[in-house]
Amino acid sequence: MKKIRKILPLSIYDIPGIENWLEEQANLGLFPVFLNSWTTFTPTGIPGTRFRLVVKTGKENELSLEQQELFQKAGWRYAYSVSRIYFLFYTTDPEAAEIYSDLESRGFSLEPLQKRMISCRRRTLLLYSVLTAAVLWMLFFFKSKYDVQPDHSARFTLILLYLFQPGSLLVFVSAFWLWMQHLRDQRLFRRIYRALSQGMAPPPSKGPSKAIVRAQLIMAALLLLLVFSLFINRFDILNPWVNIPIERFFKPYISIQSIEHESVLPWEELFEEEPFGGKQENYAEKKFSFLAPTWYSVTQEAYSSQSGSKPNYFSPKPENGVERYAPDLDATYFNLLIPSLSRPTAEAQLDAYRLVNLEWNYAELSCPGLDFAIYGTEPDGIWQMLAIGKGTRVAVFRYAGREQLSEKLQTLSEAVN
Amino acid sequence: MNEKDRGPLTEPMFYTLMSFLHQEMCGIEITEFVAQKTHGRVLLGPGTLYTLLGKFQDEKLIEETQVTGRKCTYRLTVTGRKRTYRLTEKGRKVYLEELERLKTCVHDGEEALL
Numbered sequence: 440m441k442k443i444r445k446i447l448p449l450s451i452y453d454i455p456g457i458e459n460w461l462e463e464q465a466n467l468g469l470f471p472v473f474l475n476s477w478t479t480f481t482p483t484g485i486p487g488t489r490f491r492l493v494v495k496t497g498k499e500n501e502l503s504l505e506q507q508e509l510f511q512k513a514g515w516r517y518a519y520s521v522s523r524i525y526f527l528f529y530t531t532d533p534e535a536a537e538i539y540s541d542l543e544s545r546g547f548s549l550e551p552l553q554k555r556m557i558s559c560r561r562r563t564l565l566l567y568s569v570l571t572a573a574v575l576w577m578l579f580f581f582k583s584k585y586d587v588q589p590d591h592s593a594r595f596t597l598i599l600l601y602l603f604q605p606g607s608l609l610v611f612v613s614a615f616w617l618w619m620q621h622l623r624d625q626r627l628f629r630r631i632y633r634a635l636s637q638g639m640a641p642p643p644s645k646g647p648s649k650a651i652v653r654a655q656l657i658m659a660a661l662l663l664l665l666v667f668s669l670f671i672n673r674f675d676i677l678n679p680w681v682n683i684p685i686e687r688f689f690k691p692y693i694s695i696q697s698i699e700h701e702s703v704l705p706w707e708e709l710f711e712e713e714p715f716g717g718k719q720e721n722y723a724e725k726k727f728s729f730l731a732p733t734w735y736s737v738t739q740e741a742y743s744s745q746s747g748s749k750p751n752y753f754s755p756k757p758e759n760g761v762e763r764y765a766p767d768l769d770a771t772y773f774n775l776l777i778p779s780l781s782r783p784t785a786e787a788q789l790d791a792y793r794l795v796n797l798e799w800n801y802a803e804l805s806c807p808g809l810d811f812a813i814y815g816t817e818p819d820g821i822w823q824m825l826a827i828g829k830g831t832r833v834a835v836f837r838y839a840g841r842e843q844l845s846e847k848l849q850t851l852s853e854a855v856n
Numbered sequence: 857m858n859e860k861d862r863g864p865l866t867e868p869m870f871y872t873l874m875s876f877l878h879q880e881m882c883g884i885e886i887t888e889f890v891a892q893k894t895h896g897r898v899l900l901g902p903g904t905l906y907t908l909l910g911k912f913q914d915e916k917l918i919e920e921t922q923v924t925g926r927k928c929t930y931r932l933t934v935t936g937r938k939r940t941y942r943l944t945e946k947g948r949k950v951y952l953e954e955l956e957r958l959k960t961c962v963h964d965g966e967e968a969l970l
Contacts, residue, residue, distance in 0.1 A: 503938075505884070538903035539903045540899060541866055544868055544907050544908060545903070
């Protein structure tokens with residue numbers, strides 16, 4: 440049978456409104472076979488049909504035969520259960536007495552739903568409080584046993600950038616919208632419940648609303664977008680913004696060769712084969728935040744073309760008894776929207792790059808033409824970090840190799856010029 | 857609405873409680889009793905009846921005495937079962953209080969006419 444789908448243009452708690460709307464649809468020859476935010480009709484409606492929603496008490500999912508018999512005796516037929524809230528009844532008999540003989544009893548019948556809404560509100564509040572507490576604890580109080588220099592507030596600016604990413608904003612906007620809709624529905628339901636319980640007619644429904652239909656459509660679109668973005672984020676292979684091979688990345692970055700004295704080459708070029716396990720060693724990743732319209736990181740690993748002479752723990756005789764020099768450079772580049780975020784962002788990224796089991800020392804370097812340069816070193820001297828900034832541009836480097844980043848300021852400052 | 861702020865009984869409430877005064881009743885019997893007693897003036901809609909039965913049970917004005925029929929174990933429901941209720945002492949007290957209130961109303965009304 441042909442099915443017609445319509446968006447419910449009313450709040451699910453606007454009981455008189457929904458009943459009137461269903462009656463209007465019946466007058467158009469449509470009968471609801473599924474009632475929810477997206478309602479399905481078949482062209483079997485009989486003009487003049489009356490519909491009534493009866494709130495579930497919460498104790499039963501289906502009507503008992505005795506109840507069905509009593510409703511039938513009164514001229515009403517049970518259609519089906521509408522989500523977890525209502526039972527839908529209808530009658531084509533204009534003489535059939537109303538399901539509720541008086542307004543008060545209809546008001547009392549809404550009590551279980553009112554109680555459920557209050558308990559749902561409490562549970563939601565509790566859930567959000569627990570979630571917020573857990574997130575705050577993770578961010579500001581969690582201490583890894585390996586972290587020798589924890590600084591809980593250091594990454595705050597970076598978190599702010601992540602919060603202003605389109606995906607995060609989408610989640611917040613959707614949650615806020617849903618919450619607003621929920622509040623609006625609750626207010627409407629409370630007004631209906633209060634009026635009926637006091638024996639007064641419920642406030643008249645505003646009737647079908649285009650705004651509610653639009654809201655449902657936008658919500659569906661947001662949900663689709665959210666699912667799509669989660670899917671893309673879950674599977675990196677589908678995400679065009681991560682693991683971009685460096686040869687196909689055209690944004691400016693500091694090449695590892697430009698800070699090395701000796702010639703270094705990527706693994707593939709040197710050995711003409713893929714690195715171990717096919718792992719990509721030179722790649723870029725793009726990010727976007729409304730606070731950092733330009734935000735990307737580049738990871739580079741290179742190998743000396745000359746064999747070394749020092750055996751290591753894993754390979755006592757690597758390459759016939761020699762070890763090869765292999766420097767590593769990770770860098771993140773930002774162009775921020777707000778200049779005052781530059782230094783905090785640099786410090787946050789330094790903390791994100793920090794190897795937590797090492798004790799780091801930081802020093803300010805002076806370099807003409809730069810707003811700041813923060814140089815981080817660890818006692819063994821293998822790893823170094825450098826953050827530089829000028830105006831809204833920031834670049835943060837983490838390097839493992841023989842060179843001293845402090846001596847390469849001139850070269851590295853090109854990243855922010 | 858709580859028991860404390862219930863206020864006077866509504867007409868359907870009063871007649872529903874009245875139906876239990878002399879015997880236990882099930883839903884259909886209550887509807888028939890009220891229609892008969894009021895000569896069709898008060899017709900208890902099925903929604904009203906089940907709302908009131910639930911409310912009275914919550915307030916312990918009536919209690920379930922018998923459930924006939926088979927419980928469907930494959931569902932979280934009691935489809936097919938017929939429930940019978942009786943008035944509790946508390947229910948009788950509430951009924952009598954309401955009766956007294958109505959008598960006072962009638963007395964006051966008649967007195968005002970003199």
